[in-house]
Amino acid sequence: MQVFLQTLIGGITFGAVYALVAMGFSIVYRTMGLVNFAHGSVVMIGAYAASTFYMASKVPFAVAIVVAIVVTGLIGLIIERFLRPLENKDFTLMLIGTIGFGAVLEALAILIWGATGHAVPSPVATEPLNLGGVRIPTYSLLVIGVAALATTMLAFFLRRTKLGAAMQAVAMDHEAATACGIHVGRSNAMAFGIGACLAAVAGSLIGPMLYVNPTMGGTLGIKGFAAAMLGGFGSMPGAIVGGIAFGLLDAFAAGNFQAYSELVTFVVFALAVMIRPTGIFGEATVNRA
């Protein structure tokens, strides 16, 4: 029982990060119908930006997260600006463009930080909380708290603000949104920017839990992508549920199958998607005219 609860906490912690990554995938997909394959690499840049700044300047971790958000937010805007001319011409090229940007970011990381990576000390040094024999690391609480805060802020933005409503309108109908006076390109840029900010939060949080290195974006990107699919691609609640579900799956597979854990995780994921291709909260396939 204790082991089960311990695994549960670990799974939810990683799940919260996967959920953030999945939300970044989903917000771009909802708005533009585009899978941003550079997203994993943006997470990696976020992890580097936050950890480097945190370790070099000894500022509070929260400040480091904000710095990472600014850095990756800019990268998101740059990627969108480069891809925008392709939007109405060649959608496949745009998709390939995101893959290219992913490779560029990875190469940049190697140039700046080297190929080997670095470990990041935990920003909270206190003892784990002991709850009836189950040890809850304080950092887990921080991760879950920050992820919940980011999710709440995003939900508030989408539901309660004019810009958020405009972004949803663009996601539903480009032509009608334009007729309402909404600039579709600007809205897409905002989606990309927000996606990149979410990536920065995810990257900052995962830094102290993993080893920060230039290839971490690949693994995190795939897992976040899988989480988004599991929940229903493009759905925000789906991204959260999918992220947590994938984190739990990951944690329990690691606990029970050791070396085969990744294999088990993705086989279960593949089966789940075969049974329900649209994911948990998925609507019928989103088609883009």
Added chain:
Amino acid sequence: MSTLTVEGLSVRYGGVRAAQDVTFTVEPGQSLGIIGANGAGKTSTLKAIMGLAPRQARTIRFGDDDLLRAAPHTLVRRGIGYVPEGRHVFPGLPVEKNLLLGAYCRTWKKTPIDEVYDLFPVLGDMRHRLAGTLSGGQQQMLAVGRALMCRPKVMLLDEPSMGLSPILVAEIATVLKRLNADGLGIVLVEQNAKLTFEVTTTCLVMENGEIAATGTSHDLRHDPQVRRIYLGL
């Protein structure tokens, strides 16, 4: 004056010509109908005016504004409302939010939303429902209401009667006549010639992308050739 002037407008999709040399003017308070069969170039004409289709024209002007140089999303701010074909409401958003988005270019504290609810009481009753759950007629009213939210001077409507029952078509006609009488300029694209003749004073008949006939709606309604080709009488 806020006159919408279109001169020599052509639309081409690749090598395919959808509309050729379309010319007309509409002032606030005037109403123009564009009728014609499927594929005659009516929808392409409206889309091209909105900047949503590849276009070439000598002039597209609204008052003093050169619309050929205007970005599509700025047209609503300049006073042109657009109701696209097939309704195009935002299905996943509530009715009220759909309407508010129509006033995107204004502050949301001062919108004519109550006037729209006055015009279409059914929308007021359903303001919290998701637009995608409304019936076809209600969605059409929502699309018209949304276009009214920015207080346009001229409104372009693309087949508002499509898929509606005769009762709803009559209701839409009543509303359009009322708006027109209140000073709104109307460009009504329709396959339903009866509705168009009822709502508008002037009409263009389009055929194969070109204007085949022009006249007052009253004359065209009684023109034997138009009756034979477009009304099947």
